[in-house]
Amino acid sequence: MTTKSNANKNWPSTILHIDSDAFFASCEKVVSPYLKNRPVVTGAERGIATSVCYIAKKLGIKRGMLIKDIKKQFPQVVIRNSQYKLYTLISNKMTKILARFCDKIENYSIDESFLDLTELGSFYNHSYTKLGATIKNTIKKELDITVSIGISLTKTLAKLASKHRKPDGLTVVAKDQIKNFLSQIAIQDVWGIGNKTANKMIKLGIKTALDFTNQNINFIKTYFYKPQIETYFELKGIKIYDIILKKEKPKSITRSQTFYPPTKNIKIIKSHLSANIDSAFRQLRKLNLLTNKIIIFIKTQQFIYLKSEINLPCYTAYPLLIYKRIDRELIKIYQPNLEYRATGVVLLNLKSADLRQLQIFADPDKEAKLQSLYEKIDLINQKYPNCLTTGLQTYTKPHKQKKGLFLLNIKV
Ligand SMILES: [Mg+2]
Numbered sequence: 001m002t003t004k005s006n007a008n009k010n011w012p013s014t015i016l017h018i019d020s021d022a023f024f025a026s027c028e029k030v031v032s033p034y035l036k037n038r039p040v041v042t043g044a045e046r047g048i049a050t051s052v053c054y055i056a057k058k059l060g061i062k063r064g065m066l067i068k069d070i071k072k073q074f075p076q077v078v079i080r081n082s083q084y085k086l087y088t089l090i091s092n093k094m095t096k097i098l099a100r101f102c103d104k105i106e107n108y109s110i111d112e113s114f115l116d117l118t119e120l121g122s123f124y125n126h127s128y129t130k131l132g133a134t135i136k137n138t139i140k141k142e143l144d145i146t147v148s149i150g151i152s153l154t155k156t157l158a159k160l161a162s163k164h165r166k167p168d169g170l171t172v173v174a175k176d177q178i179k180n181f182l183s184q185i186a187i188q189d190v191w192g193i194g195n196k197t198a199n200k201m202i203k204l205g206i207k208t209a210l211d212f213t214n215q216n217i218n219f220i221k222t223y224f225y226k227p228q229i230e231t232y233f234e235l236k237g238i239k240i241y242d243i244i245l246k247k248e249k250p251k252s253i254t255r256s257q258t259f260y261p262p263t264k265n266i267k268i269i270k271s272h273l274s275a276n277i278d279s280a281f282r283q284l285r286k287l288n289l290l291t292n293k294i295i296i297f298i299k300t301q302q303f304i305y306l307k308s309e310i311n312l313p314c315y316t317a318y319p320l321l322i323y324k325r326i327d328r329e330l331i332k333i334y335q336p337n338l339e340y341r342a343t344g345v346v347l348l349n350l351k352s353a354d355l356r357q358l359q360i361f362a363d364p365d366k367e368a369k370l371q372s373l374y375e376k377i378d379l380i381n382q383k384y385p386n387c388l389t390t391g392l393q394t395y396t397k398p399h400k401q402k403k404g405l406f407l408l409n410i411k412v
Contacts, residue, residue: 008126010174013239014117017150017158021167023111024051026145027090028080039077054167097138106243114155116243132170155241156234159191178237182209192231209235255280256344262301264339269298273343280345281319290315293349296329299342306333315351318370
């Protein structure tokens with residue numbers, strides 16, 4: 001008799017989530033072993049604690065605390081500047097170790113990954129406690145970093161499991177253990193459930209993750225939206241979210257559009273160019289990339305391309321920062337006696353936005369504000385395509401404006 005190799009009633013799917021404990025502070029201890037038994041905090045350059053080792057946590061120090069307060073209250077604490085290149089290096093080493101155990105890896109952040117072990121179930125004999133321990137020991141031995149691992153049927157359950165025991169934890173939740181596990185999890189601690197939703201749930205009498213999964217699906221559909229419905233199934237052990245495997249990232253992003261009728265009017269040209277720029281940057285953000293080199297071009301009726309290259313002083317994914325600069329460049333290449341039929345933009349020197357953590361920005365506060373603003377814009381535009389555009393695009397879609405096009409014109 002042949003059996004389906006990976007079928008196991010307790011493990012219809014298997015996801016492992018791994019989360020390094022106080023990662024940045026641990027990396028500091030790796031390169032400075034004399035700090036091993038001392039309280040270490042990173043983030044001196046930002047003035048706030050970005051990572052707090054477990055010895056420092058025991059003193060009562062929390063992430064986000066002001067460095068000046070820590071210095072005053074806990075003079076014994078070692079406070080370090082962040083060394084993101086070092087953290088990225090160690091993170092890459094960790095990914096290489098994980099790749100020995102599984103080829104389906106999603107690097108969720110610099111210190112967190114998901115592994116899809118479903119197809120390897122029979123290979124590991126479904127002994128996930130043993131596998132988790134082996135991975136932990138390997139990382140400890142080779143990198144001297146402790147991690148917490150959660151293994152369960154879905155991403156949501158695995159993430160909750162890795163958080164369940166920290167630091168140096170290993171929590172395995174098989175199908176028949178889910179209910180017991182969820183009864184110990186407060187609803188506000190569930191991955192993907194924000195404060196507002198948690199409060200709404202508590203008002204409805206849902207206090208634990210188990211209370212949530214015990215509800216009838218019709219009740220859930222009456223009171224909640226798609227993300228919570230997905231979480232509901234994930235918590236029940238029904239896999240909704242797949243591992244997102246790394247795709248080849250493009251070397252450049254181009255957006256160009258021909259318009260009709262051709263025009264000499266620089267306002268109309270600018271309007272079309274800004275629509276292309278918005279679209280290119282939207283794609284850039286979608287791919288989690290940043291750029292610091294932009295080429296803009298305008299094309300004449302005679303198919304002559306006039307272009308300008310813009311090198312930015314730092315990487316960004318937000319065009320609001322550069323519209324003024326683009327305006328100046330456009331004026332430079334624009335010749336008033338010619339008629340134009342197309343505009344375009346090419347984004348080059350693309351880098352992963354994970355480098356955001358490398359603090360490559362001149363003004364991190366402004367960058368953080370823009371990030372939050374664009375996250376909202378992208379969300380709204382995803383739901384209502386092109387609902388929010390820059391005011392610069394007034395001349396591109398005047399018919400839409402009459403219908404009530406929202407123009408975004410925000411000064412940051
Ligand atoms: Mg962590």
